[in-house]
Amino acid sequence: MTLPPRRRLLRRGISASVSLALAVAGTATAVVLSTAPAAQAAAVPAPSPLDVPGRGASVPFKEQEAEYAATNGTLIGPNRLYGSLPSEASGRQAVTLDAVGEYVEFTLTAPANAMTFRYSLPDNSAGTGRDAAVDLRVNGNTLKSVPVTSKYGWYYGGYPFNNNPGDTNPHHFYDETRTMFGSTLPTGTKIRLQVSSTAASPTFTIDLADFEQVAAPIGKPAGALDVVTDFGADPTGATDSTAKIQAAVDAGRTQGKQVYLPEGTFQVRDHIVVDQVTLAGAGPWYSVLTGRDPSNRAKAVGVYGKYANQGGSRNVTLKNFAIIGDIREREDNDQVNAIGGAMSDSTVDNVWMQHTKCGAWMDGPMNNFTIKNSRILDQTADGVNFHMGVTNSTVTNTFVRNSGDDGLAMWAENVPNVNNKFTFNTVILPILANNIVTYGGKDITISDNVMSDTITNGGGLHVANRYPGVNSGQGTAVSGTTTAARNTLIRTGNNDYNWQFGVGAVWFSGLNEPVNGTINVTDSEILDSSYAAIHLIEGSTNALNFNNIRIDGAGTYALQIQSPGKATFTNVKATHIAQPNPIHNCVGSGFQITQGTGNSGWYANPPACTGQWPAPVWTNGGVPQGGTNPPTDPPTTPPTTPPTTPPTTPPTTPPTTPPDTGNQAQGRPIAESGHADVYGAGNAVDGNANTYWESTNNAFPQSVTVDLGAAKAIKRVVLKLPPATAWATRTQTLSVLGSTNNSSFSTLKASAGYTFNPSANGNSVTITLDGTSTRYLRVNITGNTGWPAGQLSELEAYTS
Structure with a gap:
């Protein structure tokens, strides 16, 4: 979900850490590299969201960043400026290839038989995208030509965006493709992506590659119905199989049998509606649902439960297949998501979702729903949204990258969301809005996740009474206890192009009404934030508790306070804060700070209250990327001069009310x-x-x-x-x-x-x-x- 524009609508503790104390390895400017492996020396080391012990999703692949690989291309970044090509790259760096023979070459660190790589091609003048190909070479020998395209990227203008290159704000530059090698390649194999022609695309930007060992196809379970042999579905994708797969699913429900998707690519042009049935494939690399209605663009591949007004669905299992769509625009009235509707007592397990509007948009009321062990890539909107009336439901061990809006979201619009959990997920590069958010909701848990590389109009972790239908009158506001525990945030938070100031890595909003539920943020790390580490804005947030938090690196402030509220801080330690005063607060005593023990580096009295927002200093792992160098270790106590007799520890009372000469209304209730x-x-x-x-x-x-x-x-x-x-x-x-x-x-x-x-x-x-x-x-x-x-x-x- 975006910010101001109109729109629809605890045991691991701090030890599970990623260090920002990385060696200086290069500069922030683009470097032309003439011989391999120069890029490996030129790139700035940046913490990886996949290297956080005990947190995030357990992924089946080994990831390698292009900027650390052998290459004769051009290193771009680091840069976090919205609208720039490196700003949307993992770690904010990538390699551009713009001549025949240029390449990026990876070396396998484990056996693999498949790869996914993330790339960007420039748009064409019509905004419809271009198709091209890159050579895939193994130890110098060409294995195959891999198709690449820009037709799922490049959006322009303001929300909900368009495909007109003449408009402003180009963004959503990257896409991903996958391919299998045909055999298992051993550790040490050189895998090269090389330009063979620039006729179809003048440049190819390579961000990263994920290498994995894909297991053999899963065979048909005993007694299962086969959509091909029993119902005539076409595994070649040449003809529309919607009706035949639907018939198989209906028969599976009435006969109490599983329904099997064998190897193949199946053309599906509308929702497959599931209820009291298991739909299982041979694995997400083998069984693929794809497609879109050629004349009615509001119809496209998706697996849906019945909506709540139709009674909803229950006892559904979806597992071991992929849904790879053909959605190239954002139209919020169209239900063109991979998974949707209402599914109670149901599970989505090991499903690959790509190129749809949302991975899963779940409309309640519904109860006891789980998404696990899945991948959600390249969406035009949210990765997952638990939308109103979703209770006792979970997303866990799921990898989300390049969502067009919030990565994982709960939105209690009009009907309460209660006791939902986002746990052990990795959410990377949401192109708009937040990595993980709950809009309203009672007794919500967000724990053991890794979030990284927010792009714009949002932060890493967000708790808010925002968006229509979120209010206490309907029981949908933030209430009970919200638990945010053992999360790691890396390079999160970013500039909001409507507000024109930074949004914090962890931020809170009482836009619709004050946030009065208890919010406990514990045992977490906020690393290399693009702007502030912690941020409060709009309305008030009145029961915040921070305990055992490590802030290492913030582009502006440790705390950015723009609204009243109350918060306690215990064992909150901050280092490498760009601004000499670590707090920005113009609401004075409207925001009440209670300090426990063990705090350092984030408190000042008086705080900063400036008329202008400072330019951020981005460190990308301790290496300054702009502005002036941040202090290496902000003092934990005020300086000794002046004054001559300062307090030896920061006062525990909040700052005083602003002087009567200033704006008396700013930040007030x-x-x-x-x-x-x-x-x-x-x-x-x-x-x-x-x-x-x-x-x-x-x-x-x-x-x-x-x-x-x-x-x-x-x-x-x-x-x-x-x-x-x-x-x-x-x-x-x-x-x-x-x-x-x-x-x-x-x-x-x-x-x-x-x-x-x-x-x-x-x-x-x-x-x-x-x-x-x-x-x-x-x-x-x-x-x-x-x-x-x-x-x-x-x-x-x-x-x-």
């Missing part, structure tokens, strides 16, 4: 009459004019009320809309009211029309007041010539 979509009132006091509150549409009057924390003589109110010229001039009719008790309000400024003009006044108006003592400041809006709702990006209040 704010109430609203209502809001549309994701545009909650918290946006009006977050200090960022690019985010905004928008009221419920077509329902004037509408208002926002900010609690200043104490009665103050407010003499000036500044109201803003986003300064972008896309916000056309509009006049809002409004009044300003005040109260000392939040019950009886008096008029501080009578209703009048105020014109917001991005060209004339930067979409900002100033209203003078007489300084009446006011604690609760309200702006009441009764009309808007530009939109049938009240709109404010900032409500600022000043005493002078």
Whole structure:
């Protein structure tokens, strides 16, 4: 899920670590390499998400990064700037080949008979993608030509994106393909990907390769129904097998028999609906479902349970096959996911999902559902989403890479999600939004996962009351105890191109309403964060507990506090924080910090509160990539001069309230009459004019009320809309009211029309007041010539 744009809708402890203390091995600039193996020396060593003991998915492959392999190509990166080719590469580095004979050569570290490699080709001028091929060579001899394509990549513009190369924000550059060698190759074999022609594509960028030993095909279980021999499905993929596989599945349910997908590629153009049946293949490298309706693009391959309004499905097992689709765009109204519907008491085991919209979008109510031992690659939207009413369900030991939106998500829209778990998963390179997130939900567990390389508009781990339908009135808000334990985050968090500031690696949002459930973040590592390590924004988060956390490397701050809340910190240690002051906090005492023992490196009083966000310093494993070098070890106590007699340890009391000369409304609690979509009132006091509150549409009057924390003589109110010229001039009719008790309000400024003009006044108006003592400041809006709702990006209040 994206951020502001409109959209649909404990035992291993800290010892299971990845060190950032890596040797300096090169520079951040591109280096042209004329002879192999120069790239191996030029690349910057970066921690791998697959080298974290005891955490993440147990994968069946050995991964090698192209930037450490032998090559005569060009090293690109490290770079985390959104829209750049290395920013979406694993470890933010890759190798580009742009001439015949250029190659990347890997050396097998274990026997293998198959490989998957991740690559990027440039788009064509029409945005439809290009097809090409690379030579696969074994010990110098050509084995085969492997097809590659860019038709599943390259998106443009804003959410939900398009395929128009003339638009802005190109992204989603990479794809993956797989191939088998035909025999098992021994350790030490040289596997080369080499350019034989640049006629079809001028460049080939290689990110990584995964090598594995694929087991022999699984035979048909005794007594099982065979979709080919018993029902006539076509294993060559030449004809549509949808109806025949559906007939086999229906027969399996009525006869109480398993249904077997033998080796083959089966054309499926609509959902196979499953209920009380096992559908099993010969293995995901052998049994493949693929396809899409040639005329109705809303129909495509997928295996679905019946929806809840149809009674849902139960007792389903899907295992040992692949669903590889043909989805090349994002259309959120189309149910073109690999797996979907409602499946209670059901299991997905060892299923490969690729090139669909979502790997699994599960619509409840449903209970006791598990995805395990699976791979989810190259989606246009979420990897997995437990969407409303999903209870007692789990994703475990699953590998997710290159999802188009959240990697693993729970979204309690209108119906509660309860007691769900994401455990022992590896989630890498979500192109948009977060690696792992829960939007609402009660008693949720996110544990023993590895998350790495967030791209934009999100962080690594997110807990939030965000998106439609997530609120306490429906029992869908964050509640009970959320457990985030023994997780490792590497290079997570990134810049949000709407907010224009960094999103933290671990972040919390009370956009719809305050987050009041207990959130325990324990025994975890936050490594080489692209911006802040821990981040709070929108509304408030009131029961946070951090215990036994190691922060090693942050591009900006250890803590980025943009909303009120309460948090305890025990044994939280931070090093290599880019900013000399490790905390950014403009909400003052609105955010209350309680310190336990064992903390170091992340606390300062006073914190930083700046008008501008600093450029990040990306370390990629301890090697600075921009800006100035971060301190090698921020002090654990304040300096001895000045002042001459500082405290010997950081104070445990929170920072004091901002001085009366500043904006008294920023970061304060704010109430609203209502809001549309994701545009909650918290946006009006977050200090960022690019985010905004928008009221419920077509329902004037509408208002926002900010609690200043104490009665103050407010003499000036500044109201803003986003300064972008896309916000056309509009006049809002409004009044300003005040109260000392939040019950009886008096008029501080009578209703009048105020014109917001991005060209004339930067979409900002100033209203003078007489300084009446006011604690609760309200702006009441009764009309808007530009939109049938009240709109404010900032409500600022000043005493002078």
